[in-house]
Amino acid sequence: MKKVFLPLLSFIVLLSSGICQAQEARKLRVLVLTDIENEPDDAQSMVRFLTYSNQWDVEGLIATTSVHQRNRVAPERIQRIVQAYGKVRNNLLLHEKGYPETDYLLSRIKPAIPKYGMDAVGPGNDSEGSEHIIAVVDRKDDRPVWIPVWGGANCLGQALWKVRQTRTPEEVEQFVSKIRVYTISDQDDAGPWIRKTFPTLFYIISPGFHARGGYHYSTWRGISGDGFTRGFDGADSNLVNNRWLDENIRKNHGPLGAEHPHTDFIMEGDTPSFLGLITNGLSDPEHPNYGSWGGRYELYTPRTRKWFLEPETRPIWTDTEDEVVGIDGAWHNSNKATIWRWRQAYQHDFAARIDWTVKPYKEANHPPMAVLKHANQLRVKSGEKVVLSADGSTDPDGNSLSYEWIYYREPGTFESNRPLEIQDNRQKSAFLTAPKVTQPETLHVILAVTDNGKPALTRYQRVIVTVFP
Ligand SMILES: [Ca+2]
Ligand SMILES: [Ca+2]
Known part of the structure; x- marks a missing residue:
């Protein structure tokens, strides 16, 4: 019998996507540091985060300080939002499987030390939070631990400090290699210390500060920046203002949506730190330069560093631009656009998940x-x-x-x-x-x-x- 060859229509080689799919099947491990209560937006981000908690192994929710909240940590606010989640968890499970038990989430809430920045790094500064970080990273599990940082980074700093004090350089390197950090700017002086002291640590940061002749606006502002400065003109502010949030999230949407407080400054400035961890086919967390709902970041070396960065002596993932057409029909070349270009998709997705907290399957969208x-x-x-x-x-x-x-x-x-x-x-x-x-x-x-x-x-x-x- 003759061998039959399928005609080759092109030179296209179909690579197996099996590896990709296998990775998707494994949940990411996520541990959040939050200066919750410094202003309403951390509580807002926590509400959104919990609606995606079935996609991840939530390893920790740690209450920290920051430059905005120097002497206080507020685990009780996280507890309150998780309790609200507990009231809607059964309904969420009608829509997707895998939502964690409320008691499990409550057991992952830990306080850091209520001290500012590097004052809480060093001898005598171990806390439930820093010890928990060490335990999570040490657990026999080859998946990395993603650490979105919504406030100061000193609790992570203390964990790293202790590991460095008590282990060999090889063991420290092994520990550091399992961590993936995204910080919403530097909100205390521990972030720069961590980057300098652990130069191989995977670190995404979008700085924002006054510099020569102007202000550099951080990428994370693209989540909801509304045209009060350059770079947002193409973004649709009608999807992120209080009116939209009242209608789609907060009012008549059950107890979890009701925990999303009124915006004082901007909506959910911390959310970009975990939007890129949502499995939606767009993001590839190990490649921040691919772009995701959480924005796009390039790896800079000391040689290629940008003017708005502090003199870094190590590689670092940070701001870069996308060129996109905005709702005004004009082209925008902006770091914020790497997030706001996806605004309708991520806001609609959140609204649907809040629907899931109260509606039967047939009345909600998936x-x-x-x-x-x-x-x-x-x-x-x-x-x-x-x-x-x-x-x-x-x-x-x-x-x-x-x-x-x-x-x-x-x-x-x-x-x-x-x-x-x-x-x-x-x-x-x-x-x-x-x-x-x-x-x-x-x-x-x-x-x-x-x-x-x-x-x-x-x-x-x-x-x-x-x-x-
Ligand atoms: Ca915050
Ligand atoms: Ca659908």
Whole structure:
């Protein structure tokens, strides 16, 4: 019998996406440090965080100080919000599985020492919080521990200080290698000390301060910045103001939504530290430069560091820009845009989850499943037609789906003066022609699948196309 060869339509090599899927199946370990009560926004972020708590192994919720709240920690406020979660957990479970037991979450709430910054790092400063961080990182588990820092970093500083005092350099390095930090700027003097003392620690920070001739606005402000300064003009403030939050989160949405307080300054300034940890097909937490709902960050070395950074002597993940069209129809090149470009999707997603806390399954919306008919990684040659297909995407509510193929220029290595066009970019199937290159280059294409439920929800797939000459 003759061997039958399937015709090769192109040089596209379909790489197995099995590794990616296996990683997705393993929950991320997350441990939050929060200066909750310094202003309302930490409590706001805690409400949102808990609606996603089924996606992660929540390892700790630690109450800390910060420059805004120097002599107080407020674990009781975290407890109150978790108690509200306890009242709606059964309803959340009607919509997705895996929401942790209320008692389990309560047992993970720990206080740090109510002292400011480096005053709480050193002999005699161990706390329930710092000891808990050590225990969590030490646990026999090869997954890293993600630590979003919503206030000061001194509780993490004390944990690292103690480990350094009591272990060999190799053991310290092993400990540090398991930690992934994202701090919302530096909110005490422990952050700079940690970065200097542990130069290999994975660290994302978006600084914000007055500098030569102006103010550098942190990336995290993109979560809800509303046009009071440059860089937000393209963002839709109607999705983050108190009116929207009252209507979609706080009022008539049960006890957890009711714990989302009125905004004093900006909505949820700390939320970008964990938005990138949400499994939605867009984010890849180990690659902050890929971009996610939590923004996009580049790894800078001392040689390439930017003017707004302190003189860092180590590599650090920090601010970079995306160029996007805003709701005003104009192009914006902004670090804040790396977050606000996704604003409708992350706000709608939050609103749907708050619906889940009170509504039966049939009355709420659930996100679609964005599916690729091919692998997430494609290898092609210059000039080749690259076919992209979302065939197989579905929605659990039977909603109809719309498709968008977004060329995400910034994370790729390919540079060109002309924009790369994706043909049929609003269709289920689209294609592009691989550009001319002189060396292997990467292109990132994002598939966004949006349903027509209320609120409309979006999920993603990322296609990384490597183009060979
Ligand atoms: Ca905070
Ligand atoms: Ca749906």
